Amino acid sequence: MCKHILNAQVAIRAPCCRRWFDCPQCHAESQDHELEQSYELTLACKKCKKVFRIDLREGERDEADEFCPHCDNHYVLEAVTPEDKAELRIEAEEGKESEMIRDTRDHNKERRRQHAMEDADFLTQHIKKMAAQSDFNGMYQ
Incomplete structure (x- = not known):
């Protein structure tokens, strides 16, 4: 080599x-x-x-x-x-071209992260609500 x-x-x-x-x-x-x-x-x-x-x-x-x-x-x-x-190496003039700065590898990454956070918040709220209504109250706190 x-x-x-x-x-x-x-x-x-x-x-x-x-x-x-x-x-x-x-x-x-x-x-x-x-x-x-x-x-x-x-x-x-x-x-x-x-x-x-x-x-x-x-x-x-x-x-x-x-x-x-x-x-x-x-x-x-x-x-x-x-x-x-x-x-x-940056081959754009002064790094001002938006295509050179923007990360084009994964267009949906931010949207998927936001959806995952919303799903986690929803599940947390749902578990707390179910725990408040059940006899197993101490299990989820």
Whole structure:
């Protein structure tokens, strides 16, 4: 597991030492030589565990080249680093947009909480009324 890129989807085989690494920083930390540059990359998908190659000399790359040829796992993603994970990002201007401030995960949460409180109050009143009318008065006090 890579500590530099938290969402790594493939492992890359280094052409210089023929070992597998999640990112160039992992190679630099564990090896005493520089990473050899190559136009042909050997990748291993972390989802299906199958190996495939891509050639970077083939001119323009389209969106279809960003997926594993075996399982269609999207492996070209924006890297999430530990620094990204630790920071809070607000992409609205000055936080004034109501959609950025309002919690849209559960629209009915406040209404359900209010109904639960009303039900609890009703039951409490009902139990007290029943206790006042019964012979078991001491049980509910």
